[in-house]
Amino acid sequence: MVDAARAGTAAPAAVPPPAGRPGRRLRRRPSRIRGRQALAGWLFVAPALLGLGLFLVAPILMAFWVSFRDWSGLAPLDTSTPTGTENYRDLLVESGVVQSDFAKSLRNNFYYVLGVVPAQTALSFFLAVVVNSKLLKGKTFFRTAFYFPSVTSSIAVAFIFIFLFSPSGVVNVLLSALLPGTVETVWLSEFKGVVHTVLGWLGVDTAPAFLGEHRLMGLSYWDWLSGPSVALLAIMILATWTTTGTFMLMFLAGLQNIPEELDEASLIDGATPRQRFFRVTLPLMRPTLFLVLTLGLIGTWQVFDQIYAMTAGGPQKTTLTPAYLIYRDGFENSAMGRAAAIAFILFALILAFTGIQRLLLRRED
Amino acid sequence: MSISADLRRRRPARAAAAALAALLCLAAAGCGDDGDSDQGAQPANAKLSMYAFSSSPAEDATLRKVIDDYNKLGRNTVTLNVLPEYDTALQTALAGGEPPDVFYVNDNKLPDLAKAGALEPIGDKVDNPNDFYESLRQSFTYEGTYYCPPKDFSTLQLVYNVDELAKANVKPPTTWDELSAAARALTKPGRPGLVMGPEFYRWGVFMAQAGAWPTNDDVSKMTMDTPQMAQALQYVADLHKGGFMASPQKVGAGWGGEALGKGKAAMTIEGNWIVGAMKNDFPNLKYAVAELPAGPAGKGTLAFSVCYGVAKASKNKAAAIDFVKFLVSSEKQLEFTKQFPVMPSRKSLAEQWLADKPELKAFVTGADYAKKAVFIPGFKTVIDTLNDGIQGLAAGNKPVPEVVTAAQNAGKEVVSG
Numbered sequence: 056m057v058d059a060a061r062a063g064t065a066a067p068a069a070v071p072p073p074a075g076r077p078g079r080r081l082r083r084r085p086s087r088i089r090g091r092q093a094l095a096g097w098l099f100v101a102p103a104l105l106g107l108g109l110f111l112v113a114p115i116l117m118a119f120w121v122s123f124r125d126w127s128g129l130a131p132l133d134t135s136t137p138t139g140t141e142n143y144r145d146l147l148v149e150s151g152v153v154q155s156d157f158a159k160s161l162r163n164n165f166y167y168v169l170g171v172v173p174a175q176t177a178l179s180f181f182l183a184v185v186v187n188s189k190l191l192k193g194k195t196f197f198r199t200a201f202y203f204p205s206v207t208s209s210i211a212v213a214f215i216f217i218f219l220f221s222p223s224g225v226v227n228v229l230l231s232a233l234l235p236g237t238v239e240t241v242w243l244s245e246f247k248g249v250v251h252t253v254l255g256w257l258g259v260d261t262a263p264a265f266l267g268e269h270r271l272m273g274l275s276y277w278d279w280l281s282g283p284s285v286a287l288l289a290i291m292i293l294a295t296w297t298t299t300g301t302f303m304l305m306f307l308a309g310l311q312n313i314p315e316e317l318d319e320a321s322l323i324d325g326a327t328p329r330q331r332f333f334r335v336t337l338p339l340m341r342p343t344l345f346l347v348l349t350l351g352l353i354g355t356w357q358v359f360d361q362i363y364a365m366t367a368g369g370p371q372k373t374t375l376t377p378a379y380l381i382y383r384d385g386f387e388n389s390a391m392g393r394a395a396a397i398a399f400i401l402f403a404l405i406l407a408f409t410g411i412q413r414l415l416l417r418r419e420d
Numbered sequence: 421m422s423i424s425a426d427l428r429r430r431r432p433a434r435a436a437a438a439a440l441a442a443l444l445c446l447a448a449a450g451c452g453d454d455g456d457s458d459q460g461a462q463p464a465n466a467k468l469s470m471y472a473f474s475s476s477p478a479e480d481a482t483l484r485k486v487i488d489d490y491n492k493l494g495r496n497t498v499t500l501n502v503l504p505e506y507d508t509a510l511q512t513a514l515a516g517g518e519p520p521d522v523f524y525v526n527d528n529k530l531p532d533l534a535k536a537g538a539l540e541p542i543g544d545k546v547d548n549p550n551d552f553y554e555s556l557r558q559s560f561t562y563e564g565t566y567y568c569p570p571k572d573f574s575t576l577q578l579v580y581n582v583d584e585l586a587k588a589n590v591k592p593p594t595t596w597d598e599l600s601a602a603a604r605a606l607t608k609p610g611r612p613g614l615v616m617g618p619e620f621y622r623w624g625v626f627m628a629q630a631g632a633w634p635t636n637d638d639v640s641k642m643t644m645d646t647p648q649m650a651q652a653l654q655y656v657a658d659l660h661k662g663g664f665m666a667s668p669q670k671v672g673a674g675w676g677g678e679a680l681g682k683g684k685a686a687m688t689i690e691g692n693w694i695v696g697a698m699k700n701d702f703p704n705l706k707y708a709v710a711e712l713p714a715g716p717a718g719k720g721t722l723a724f725s726v727c728y729g730v731a732k733a734s735k736n737k738a739a740a741i742d743f744v745k746f747l748v749s750s751e752k753q754l755e756f757t758k759q760f761p762v763m764p765s766r767k768s769l770a771e772q773w774l775a776d777k778p779e780l781k782a783f784v785t786g787a788d789y790a791k792k793a794v795f796i797p798g799f800k801t802v803i804d805t806l807n808d809g810i811q812g813l814a815a816g817n818k819p820v821p822e823v824v825t826a827a828q829n830a831g832k833e834v835v836s837g
Contacts, residue, residue, distance in 0.1 A: 127797075129536035131517040131733075152801050152830040222672035239610070244669045246815065371811050372804075386508050388800045389532040391515075 121395040128391035135392070142396035147272070155273035157397065160375040161404075162274065164356060166283035167376065168408075170291045171298075172351040179299045179347065180340075183306030184332075198307070205300035213364035216293045217243065242289050246371040248281025249288065284373035290361050298354065302347045309343030310336070345416050349409055356405050377401045466496040466739035471513070471523040473506035476696055479760060486756055490746050496739045498522075514538050517733060521740040525568055525729040527559040527794045533729065534562035535797040540730040540737055541565045546745045551766045553723075559792040560727045568727035569748045570765035572757050574692035575786030576625050576721045578713070579676075582706040584686040592710035596629070596655060599713045603664035606686035612666040614659070615676050615685035618814040619807045621793060622676075622689055624722050626652045628791050629715025634806065634827065635835060639796045642831035644806075644824050651716065653820045657813040667814050681705055691724060692783050695761035709782045723790035725765065763787070798834045805830040 117132075122142055126135035145153045182201050186194055204212065219225050220242035230238040247255075254260075261267070262277035269276050283291065313336060321331050359378040362368065368375040368383065377397055385394030470487070474480050480502055487498050501520065503509040507529070513519045514536070525533060533539050543549060543557065543566035556570040580592060588606055593599040599614075606613030616622045620634075627633055630652035636643050643649070659665035666685075673679035676688030681702030688694075689712065698707060712721055728747055730740045746752060750766055757764045757773060763784055764773050770784050795802070806827040812818025 127532060127536040128511050129514045129533055129538045131515060134537065151833045152805050153833075156801070156804075222670070224672075241670055241672075244667070244811075244815070246811070246817070369808075369811060370815070371808050383804075386511055389536070389797065 158272035179302035202300035245285030250282030519731040573725035615679040628720025631717030644828040
């Protein structure tokens with residue numbers, strides 16, 4: 056549909072001009088007017104362009120430049136020295152703490168994305184369908200209730216979660232009531248990856264030789280496969296809880312855009328509710344789904360505030376993320392150049408993931 | 421662009437005038453601390469800006485009062501900016517090339533700032549510079565240059581619950597063996613006797629007591645792989661393993677003071693700041709401060725400090741130095757620290773400061789043998805890695821050799837480069 060609309064507006068320009076001299080003259084005149092119009096157009100957008108250039112393009116170019124320099128960030132930029140690609144090499148190639156920290160941050164964030172994106176998408180879709188159903192009473196109430204976490208400050212929510220997950224917090228009280236014995240888990244200090252934990256139950260406590268020996272970016276395959284730590288899992292639950300409301304609104308808007316006739320037509324054709332959902336509603340929701348997945352991917356790869364407030368990268372670096380690493384290197388370790396390099400690697404990563412996801416969703420068409 | 425260039429060109433003239441005025445003022449006897457000068461010389465008044473972080477509302481108020489006193493002298497006018505997210509704000513100002521004239525410098529940030537050339541070395545320009553504790557002077561010395569005079573300082577010592585120790589018939593421990601015994605005696609089911617944060621800035625006291633340290637004295641070589649270091653780490657890790665010692669998080673507290681206040685520990689290892697926190701949050705708890713036990717290599721603790729830095733890029737350096745001299749003068753420093761738990765950085769003031777709080781003597785005594793916890797630029801990554809290992813030791817999932825190797829290797833990258 057979008058394509059058709061675009062073709063529609065483009066059509067007049069594509070119509071070939073009538074042949075002959077008068078035609079040519081006719082053609083030239085409007086083009087002159089258009090030239091003047093173009094100038095006026097540029098003049099009109101100039102302030103906006105200037106603003107974008109100054110506040111968007113220039114800083115990005117400057118950050119890119121900084122990523123090739125050694126700059127402490129504690130003195131003006133002209134005191135920095137060029138280092139070529141050293142910042143990138145330290146992060147990606149040369150083995151050392153810098154590299155293994157970056158690798159850990161990538162691993163953590165990867166598991167974070169893997170958990171949060173599907174969870175928040177599925178949950179928000181489900182909530183949107185519930186709120187959209189004709190039978191539900193008090194829709195406004197539920198809509199507001201579900202959206203509420205999204206309008207709350209993420210730092211405030213993070214602090215509430217710290218209390219919830221503290222050793223004497225609600226989570227432990229609840230679990231103690233449900234389970235035999237008392238639960239005294241210190242959730243936010245639990246560094247063990249869930250995959251490692253599950254393997255531990257199966258009797259695999261240490262790395263099998265083939266996983267323990269090989270390393271990628273300074274981290275053994277065994278460490279790469281750790282899964283998110285329990286502390287990170289708590290942050291993932293928090294993130295899912297806070298973002299679901301926003302995405303629910305998007306799905307809701309998408310659902311309300313589906314013409315009712317389609318649903319009724321399928322009903323007349325004898326489709327079961329299940330068929331109606333999977334064959335009618337879901338395909339029509341693909342654009343919204345794409346939007347939600349894309350926004351979800353971008354947002355989750357940039358997770359920072361919850362980590363800053365709750366764990367500061369700990370326990371044992373299992374909640375380090377690239378975005379938090381940018382802050383740590385730039386403002387605590389006085390390595391602004393490296394921080395800028397991380398930012399650009401993260402940018403490339405997000406771009407790649409979004410591209411892959413676009414390809415996958417398109418192939419299903 | 422052109423506007424700022426213009427401004428930059430114009431400023432030096434103004435700055436020079438102010439500096440000249442300040443110099444004249446310094447030369448003239450009438451500009452001293454006595455009140456006479458109020459109406460006296462009216463030099464071109466330099467406008468100074470100062471950045472500070474907030475320690476507590478009461479301390480902010482005292483800082484404001486001291487600055488008011490200075491402004492009343494009529495030499496210069498200081499505007500104070502107390503900032504949340506201090507490091508970020510300061511860094512942005514420094515990167516922008518328009519830093520405040522005077523600002524707080526945390527000791528662990530000093531090497532980075534000094535290396536970046538952000539600081540004017542003024543350490544020896546204040547009155548009686550040798551009166552400051554030598555370890556503090558060292559904290560603010562980078563590559564042989566002593567940059568800024570310390571504002572005040574804190575040391576780490578053993579803080580304990582008086583009633584609990586009395587009930588268990590335990591005396592404040594003076595050796596490692598006694599500490600183990602005390603922690604064991606004070607441990608109840610599900611509650612450790614001693615709580616301490618799992619980080620180098622706490623565990624470091626045991627390293628010092630064992631004669632170990634992450635690096636050699638001039639930070640030119642990593643020394644994590646010594647038997648003394650292994651001994652220190654093993655000692656603390658074993659206490660954790662036995663359940664006699666734990667991290668604050670483990671008992672559901674944010675830090676050692678909270679654990680002590682809530683009765684989730686009978687002892688903790690914290691610095692002077694615990695006094696203010698206990699007064700505010702747990703006014704009814706009876707606690708006392710004792711010196712940390714001596715280890716195999718004797719007594720050991722860490723000192724933390726903040727100094728008054730003067731920006732190299734300041735346009736009013738002479739005026740800024742004059743202001744810092746005022747701040748660290750014996751009289752003002754005593755006024756600034758008297759009502760607070762932090763200690764004056766001048767040795768000569770220790771007695772007076774202790775006069776009305778003899779119970780804090782252990783903190784002052786610590787100054788004699790405290791180590792500075794300041795290394796070289798970029799060392800933060802090593803500390804992060806060491807902390808990572810220490811968390812592993814506290815949780816019991818990492819063996820000592822692994823922690824030592826990780827920190828040693830992380831340090832090699834920074835120390836050699």
